Each structure stands twice: as structure tokens, then as C-alpha cells.
Amino acid sequence: MKRILILGAALAGLLAAPAQAQSPDTLLNASYDIARELFADVNAAFVARHPGKTIDQSHAGTSRQARAIVEGLEADVVTFNQVTDIDFLVQNGFVTDDWQGDFPNQASPFYSLPSFLVRAGNPKGIKDWGDLARDDVKIVFPNPKTSGNARYTYLAATAYAKETFGGDEEKVIAFIDKVFDNVPVFDTGGRAATTTFVEREIGDVLITFEAETRGIAKEFGEDKFELVVPSVSLLAEFPVAIVDKVVDKRGSRELAKTNLDFLYTPEGQTIAAERGHRVNDPAVKEKFKDQFPEVRLVTVEDVFGGWEKVQAEHFASGGLLDKIYGER
Known part of the structure; x- marks a missing residue:
């Protein structure tokens, strides 16, 4: 299993990250500040199912992440915590304007509050x-x-x-x-x-x-x-999107979609629930219902x-x- 690298949040670190991967077998996920442990678990499970793939991580406030992408951070996918920051990428030509139709639940695999x-x-x-x-x-x-x-x-x-x-x-x-x-x-x-x-x-x-x-x-x-x-x-949704401008440049679209699809699988939903997120998968939701108060x-x-x-x-x-x- 290849490494799963979690990068620092400083903007200089973001722009200097090994995100400009040379191989489409490597992805960079630009995510929100407190998602480190969640995606360490998600990525380990994903790579176990997809040997030879590498998922690198970058974490910071999502508004900061969106600006970093526009300024040159080559993230293949984003897993953000607010819609407006993906809309910022849409406005700057990095994500298509129909991105919420690419994945279920308006491209929000889990939610919180x-x-x-x-x-x-x-x-x-x-x-x-x-x-x-x-x-x-x-x-x-x-x-x-x-x-x-x-x-x-x-x-x-x-x-x-x-x-x-x-x-x-x-x-x-x-x-x-x-x-x-x-x-x-x-x-x-x-x-x-x-x-x-x-x-x-x-x-x-x-x-x-x-x-x-x-x-x-x-x-x-x-x-x-x-x-x-x-x-x-x-209701706090956690929208995800493929960064079209980057994946088209790098040839990584297939892996990017497979990676985000994994968040909706029973395994991905279970990991999210174990990390305290409310999920939509009926069976996983039922399993963890006692964990979440009304x-x-x-x-x-x-x-x-x-x-x-x-x-x-x-x-x-x-x-x-x-x-x-x-x-x-």
C-alpha cells in the first residue's frame, strides 16, 4: 500500500505540496480543516481496495483551500464543508456548474450540524x-x-x-x-x-x-x-466535487470519480458514522441511530x-x- 500523505495547512505548504502529481494513479484531495482523521481512515480503506493508488491530503479552511486551487494548487477533488466555496471554483472555471448532479444527495455524502x-x-x-x-x-x-x-x-x-x-x-x-x-x-x-x-x-x-x-x-x-x-x-452538508480543470489536465478523472463514489458505499458511510457524521445510507444510519440525538x-x-x-x-x-x- 502506498503512502497516504496528510499535508500541512499553511498556504505556502498548500502550494508547495506534492499535489502536482505526475501520475494519474495519485490524487490530491483538498479538504476542510478538521477532516484529517476522517480522511486518513477513508483513504486507508480506499487504497486497500485499489492497490497501487495514492491519495494525498491537504487541509485548511475551505475558503482558503478554494483560493489556493485558483492560485495553483492542483487538487483533483475537493471535499468541502460549504457550497459557496465550490461555487467559487465554478465561477473561476475549475468546476462545472452542474457539479451537484454528479453524486447523490446534491453531492453531499454525509452531514452534520x-x-x-x-x-x-x-x-x-x-x-x-x-x-x-x-x-x-x-x-x-x-x-x-x-x-x-x-x-x-x-x-x-x-x-x-x-x-x-x-x-x-x-x-x-x-x-x-x-x-x-x-x-x-x-x-x-x-x-x-x-x-x-x-x-x-x-x-x-x-x-x-x-x-x-x-x-x-x-x-x-x-x-x-x-x-x-x-x-x-x-443542516451542515459536506459537498464534494471533481476539479474538472485539474483532472482533465492530469488524466485523473476516472480515479477521482471512483474516489468520491467510495464515500457513498456502505464502507465509506460506516467510516463517516464512526467519525461522528450523520449519514444517508439506510442500513448504516439504522446501525448508528443511538449515537445521534434528535x-x-x-x-x-x-x-x-x-x-x-x-x-x-x-x-x-x-x-x-x-x-x-x-x-x-
Whole structure:
């Protein structure tokens, strides 16, 4: 079995990565910041079924990854955590605009939701989004300007506020502004935020994908942390796509498709579920149902009118996120 290489997240490292592979038997998967362990497992299983193939990994915030690809990172496939970053690749001619029809479930093999990780005993009694605006609560999540993970947190908190305040925009903005005020440091990506919370012991609650909260507790000690699922959260899909401009140049399209198809197989779905992701395969979903508590999930489409509208109103230059974040 050939090596499975996990590359560093620094942009210089991304551009210098051995991603410009000379052989179509080697792929580079550009993925999101906290997916290292997931894809280490996925790639090992994939290579075991496809001897002689090599899957290299690159990890960073997905917005950063998308920019790196446009600037020269030759990733054959992307496994991101928000649609807008793949749309950025579409706009720049790297991915075809019908990419969501290439794989099932709108090209999202598994899903998760923004959730909370608190310290053992939950000393601050944090149960729901409303607690994040309290004066005595310090929150850790990454910078929404660079992290898809954090954008889901921002949108989930906004969705909660819209419901709580009956759509009163002034109250919604004031709530989000207070939440941002309670963040002592904005790291660039989800893994750095985890380090801040777990190793530097900063903050009362870490907000990240539910899958990550499970992994942290398992790795660092379930006696040290508690998982808290809020009353409502936002469906977080994990879209995948073939980077057409790269695979056509390298002749790696067949392997790229086979690699992403593997995520939808029972084996791929089982690995995702074991790593704390909610999956769509009926048999695998049933097997792991006791692992995932019930939660009411809202969608970007239902609350915000879709990703295109979210991008224009919240994430574009001069949008609502800029106005809130710019006041920090």
C-alpha cells in the first residue's frame, strides 16, 4: 500500500505540496480543516481496495483551500464543508456548474450540524444558543471570514435569533454582535479553534460540527468534556466535487470519480458514522441511530433563501458579516 500523505495547512505548504502529481494513479484531495482523521481512515480503506493508488491530503479552511486551487494548487477533488466555496471554483472555471448532479444527495455524502462542546460538568450551564450571549460566557469558534465551519456557526446562531426575535433584524444583529463580543480569539480554522479550547483551555464552550465534538471527547477524554446539542441547529452538508480543470489536465478523472463514489458505499458511510457524521445510507444510519440525538434542523434554503442569497447578503464584501465582524 502506498503512502497516504496528510499535508500541512499553511498556504505556502498548500502550494508547495506534492499535489502536482505526475501520475494519474495519485490524487490530491483538498479538504476542510478538521477532516484529517476522517480522511486518513477513508483513504486507508480506499487504497486497500485499489492497490497501487495514492491519495494525498491537504487541509485548511475551505475558503482558503478554494483560493489556493485558483492560485495553483492542483487538487483533483475537493471535499468541502460549504457550497459557496465550490461555487467559487465554478465561477473561476475549475468546476462545472452542474457539479451537484454528479453524486447523490446534491453531492453531499454525509452531514452534520453546529453543536457545542463544554467542559466537564457544564459549569456555566450552557444549553442553547441564547446562553452564548450571556456576559459570563466565553465562546470559541474560528473566523467566519476564513472557515466554512464558522460560517455554519454564524448562520445557525442567526437562524436561532430570527426565530427567537420574530424576525426583528435589529435584535438579530444585536444578538450576533454580542455572541461575537464573547469570542476571545478568532482562529483561522476549526482545528486551531479546537487547540485553543482544548489545549490552551480558553473559553467555556467550543462551537464546531457535531462530528468534531465527538472526536475531541474521544481523543482527549470523555471525562473532561460534555457534548451539548442545541434545541435547533443548521443542516451542515459536506459537498464534494471533481476539479474538472485539474483532472482533465492530469488524466485523473476516472480515479477521482471512483474516489468520491467510495464515500457513498456502505464502507465509506460506516467510516463517516464512526467519525461522528450523520449519514444517508439506510442500513448504516439504522446501525448508528443511538449515537445521534434528535435535533430540529433548519436549512439555508428555508431560513435564508439559499446559498446564493446568503453569499450576497452575508458573506460578500460589505455584507452583514463584514459589518458585524468589522466592529471587532
